[in-house]
Amino acid sequence: MHASTAVAADPLPSWRDRASRQAIVAFVEKVTARGSGEYVEEAERIAVFDNDGTLWSEAPMPVQMDFVLHELKRRAPQEPELASDPMVQAALAGDFDALMAGQSHAGLLRVLQLTHTGMTTDDFRRRVRAWAAQYRHPRFGAGLAAVTYTPMRELLDYLRNNGFTTYIVSGGGADFMRAFAQELYGVPPEQVIGSTTDTEFVLADGVAALRKTSERMFIDDKLAKPVGIHERIGRRPVMAVGNSDGDQAMLEYTTLGNPHPSLGVLVHHTDARREYAYDASPPVSGRLANALAVAPSRGWIVVDMAADWSNVLHPH
Amino acid sequence: MHASTAVAADPLPSWRDRASRQAIVAFVEKVTARGSGEYVEEAERIAVFDNDGTLWSEAPMPVQMDFVLHELKRRAPQEPELASDPMVQAALAGDFDALMAGQSHAGLLRVLQLTHTGMTTDDFRRRVRAWAAQYRHPRFGAGLAAVTYTPMRELLDYLRNNGFTTYIVSGGGADFMRAFAQELYGVPPEQVIGSTTDTEFVLADGVAALRKTSERMFIDDKLAKPVGIHERIGRRPVMAVGNSDGDQAMLEYTTLGNPHPSLGVLVHHTDARREYAYDASPPVSGRLANALAVAPSRGWIVVDMAADWSNVLHPH
Known part of the structure; x- marks a missing residue:
């Protein structure tokens, strides 16, 4: 006791x-x-x-990258312009070397911009919470x-x-x-x-x-x-x-x-x-x-x- | 009671x-x-x-401007370059129209830059507190x-x-x-x-x-x-x-x-x-x-x- x-x-x-x-x-x-x-x-x-x-x-890989990929996958079918972006294609193909290339990691910044900007802060929060609800770590x-x-x-x-x-x-x-x-x-x-x-x-x-x-x-x-x-x-x-x-x-x-x-x-x-x-x-x-x-x-x-x-x- | x-x-x-x-x-x-x-x-x-x-x-006038003037007055005697700045001279002469001229208020930004940048945050805090200790409102x-x-x-x-x-x-x-x-x-x-x-x-x-x-x-x-x-x-x-x-x-x-x-x-x-x-x-x-x-x-x-x-x- x-x-x-x-x-x-x-x-x-x-x-x-x-x-x-x-x-x-x-x-x-x-x-x-x-x-x-x-x-x-x-x-x-x-x-x-x-x-x-x-x-x-x-x-x-960083957890936030899973959110990026989730959003790109979710949106690509309805958004042809997004789907045709070379860096979106690299991300969806798992080509992280392409995203991380260069001093400024321009590819990474591009997919971050596509998934993290343009919407209201309230919308963004809803998207993150929807993603979080279905998140699954590949190992854990x-x-x-x-x-x-x-x-x-x-x-x-x-x-x-x-x-x-x-x-x-x-x-x-x-x-x-x-x-x-x-x-x-x-x-x-x-x-x-x-x-x-x-x-x-x-x-x-x-x-x-x-x-x-x-x-x-x-x-x-x-x-x-x-x-x-x-x-x-x-x-x-x-x-x-x-x-x-x-x-x-x-x-x-x-x-x-x-x-x-x-x-x-x-x-x-x-x-x-x-x-x-x-x-x-x-x-x-x-x-x-x-x-x-x-x-x-x-x-x-x-x-x-x-x-x-x-x-x-x-x-x- | x-x-x-x-x-x-x-x-x-x-x-x-x-x-x-x-x-x-x-x-x-x-x-x-x-x-x-x-x-x-x-x-x-x-x-x-x-x-x-x-x-x-x-x-x-905004209280922070009193701090700006106090700092310019304090430093001008020891800092000839600062004292010779036209916007410092305008401020010390009380010519606020000169400071506020133009869309971007370049004169005001100049004297703010001179009094608010270049030192460490710790030094800046000490300067503000020293000024505050002697502050006196012209009317109150x-x-x-x-x-x-x-x-x-x-x-x-x-x-x-x-x-x-x-x-x-x-x-x-x-x-x-x-x-x-x-x-x-x-x-x-x-x-x-x-x-x-x-x-x-x-x-x-x-x-x-x-x-x-x-x-x-x-x-x-x-x-x-x-x-x-x-x-x-x-x-x-x-x-x-x-x-x-x-x-x-x-x-x-x-x-x-x-x-x-x-x-x-x-x-x-x-x-x-x-x-x-x-x-x-x-x-x-x-x-x-x-x-x-x-x-x-x-x-x-x-x-x-x-x-x-x-x-x-x-x-x-």
């Missing part, structure tokens, strides 16, 4: 009692202990999380929850229960993630920071709406992550969690020159059996090389997925 | 018992009454407020609080006490307002939406910082207000409060086509004795003409400052 109560009370049951867990718990206990000298008031307890590869799996099965990491969902809850505000800061589309971030992660729309383009205000037949355009693109990745954080939060986070070189600047902004105590965490994908194993050569995106190399000198925690997590994917 | 208790319990003591107050209270009571059919859950109780002319006075006296409207501060508190989240959505600079919005309005940095430019991530001597640049300017006014609201909040507000045509699109986005009950409020400056009286011909900015004309058909509340408010400026 006592033992099971103790287990139930563990806020991080999927984290083995190893260095990563110990460092996270020590940090949270330190910044929440009044009079500890390292106490951080609640309003400043900002924790930022990457999404792809950090909160959910980004293999064998049905539902978006099936690709999320249980230890990370526990960590989000643990931080919020300790007065932290948890933000997603991802290269993924903000409007895309907002359609399910509350449900999956307990993160409301206003705490989702991601890639954006401008919307356009339209007022017709007594209804005001915002139409998604391709203008003023903001890609919330690499050096732009701290930029997005400042623009949207206006405070320096005290904790940052990522898994790739795209998160390095965000971790640096959080941990270098912060007047508050801070913690940087990198998730290292070491578990081919339960999820995937990669770092410098990821399946599609999520390269981890430079950030891993500087982690020791920066004092960042590196989570060894295989060793540190007793559960990986969320039960569904 | 009983009478004074009743007065102390009034959440809006500076609002006279007239139509404006009654409409606001009726709206708040309706959306917070479970089972009312018009109940709005807390997470969706988003209220957005313009700042200049809505939360504080924008006459005889010392301190930023002296130009804020007591009824609006009461309204912000009243809404928050009823589960609303209150955002500032202003054409003013986001970083500028964030330096004092918590203190003046109880609005934390992450709930301040304003005009922005990009920052640039810099890492030097083991310290990460963000340097303010002139790139990718976003002017959070007029049709861009709903755009900023969606980008930053990702939800449609249920209440919007403004005072000028620059707020019209924000009020339309809030009240036209909203699946929730909604309320639009315009402050009409009718009180030359206690503050200022203007609408279509404002001192510098804050023109109210078209929004006032459409208010009745939109069902928006128009606050008559002279008649509706028993107090105007905050005691200091």
